[in-house]
Amino acid sequence: MEARLATSKEVKDLGKSWRAILKLRDEARKFIKFEGIGSKICSRAIYDAASNPEAKVDFVLKDKTWIWRPARSDALLTIQCQLFLIELKDEDKALWQATKSGKFSCAATYTEIRDKSSEVEWWKLLWFHLTILKHSFIGWLAVINKLSTLDTMTRWGYSDDSICVFCRNFLERRDHIFFECSFTRRIWDDMMKLCLVSNAQFILVDLMAWGSRELKGKGLRVIACKLAQWPMVYHIWLQRNAIVDEERIWTE
Incomplete structure (x- = not known):
């Protein structure tokens, strides 16, 4: 039947x-x-x-x-x-x-x-009980390199300009726009100082490895670092989209 x-x-x-x-x-x-x-x-x-x-x-x-x-x-x-x-x-x-x-x-x-894959070490950095879902979602897309950065949009034929909208000096790739750009690097430096972190890495793959190793447990510093990272990624991407899509610049 x-x-x-x-x-x-x-x-x-x-x-x-x-x-x-x-x-x-x-x-x-x-x-x-x-x-x-x-x-x-x-x-x-x-x-x-x-x-x-x-x-x-x-x-x-x-x-x-x-x-x-x-x-x-x-x-x-x-x-x-x-x-x-x-x-x-x-x-x-x-x-x-x-x-x-x-x-x-x-x-x-x-x-x-769904396709089953092996569990990654960094998932607890993104998904934890105090996480803000919209921040973690954009962070997750950044980690797996699925955000539509200008270098990707250029390869797809949707954009003629692939230069970083912040510094206007280098190709807009994931690691550049979030960590290597002079504009976003300055923001990351200030945020890490507030979290009392002096040895964090500034390439996403290394940052995830550092977080998986250093940010364990439920201490105040651990929670503060987790909560600070993904709003940074989220708002950098939000500002980038405001410039690309609306030609509008927000203040730091």
């Missing part, structure tokens, strides 16, 4: 977003099962029941009554005995296999279908 996930005619009547989602119906079917006996039926039992492997439950069910032919094997007899113990209801109960409860969960389903 298959789950009902919408027919072709119904899909045409839906909006573009829903049509895109429903293209995943074949993937969704992998996660759906129906509550039943739970054991596979052998080919001999299927033959004895005068059925076939693709048959549905209604082949042997009419008006909530089982209409099996007399059993000619122990396997079929066992199946019939188990079925008579099942309470017949008006509707089948579909279970979502990605969760223990059988109920659909976006988080559990995403965990099942």
Whole structure:
């Protein structure tokens, strides 16, 4: 028996977003099962029941009554005995296999279908109980180098100018705009002094390695450094976007 996930005619009547989602119906079917006996039926039992492997439950069910032919094997007899113990209801109960409860969960389903990678050491620098999510999100994009810096935009053909909008001297790359630029480096120096840090690195890869090594525990200095880093990245990127997109300059 298959789950009902919408027919072709119904899909045409839906909006573009829903049509895109429903293209995943074949993937969704992998996660759906129906509550039943739970054991596979052998080919001999299927033959004895005068059925076939693709048959549905209604082949042997009419008006909530089982209409099996007399059993000619122990396997079929066992199946019939188990079925008579099942309470017949008006509707089948579909279970979502990605969760223990059988109920659909976006988080559990995403965990099942996403590509699994090894855990990185620096995740605790970004995601902790006092984090500000918008700051950590932009910080995460910076760490994995997915922000649309001007050097990337130029390669994509969306920009003719790839020079840093702050210093106007060097190519705008991730490490330059956040750490090497004379404008942002001065801000980082001041912030690190306030956090009583004198040995922090100013290349993002090295900064993450330093943070993973030095910023452990829940002490005041550790929390202060974590809370200071990502607002810095966030507001530098915000200022950069204001200049690029709106030609507007904010004060330090």
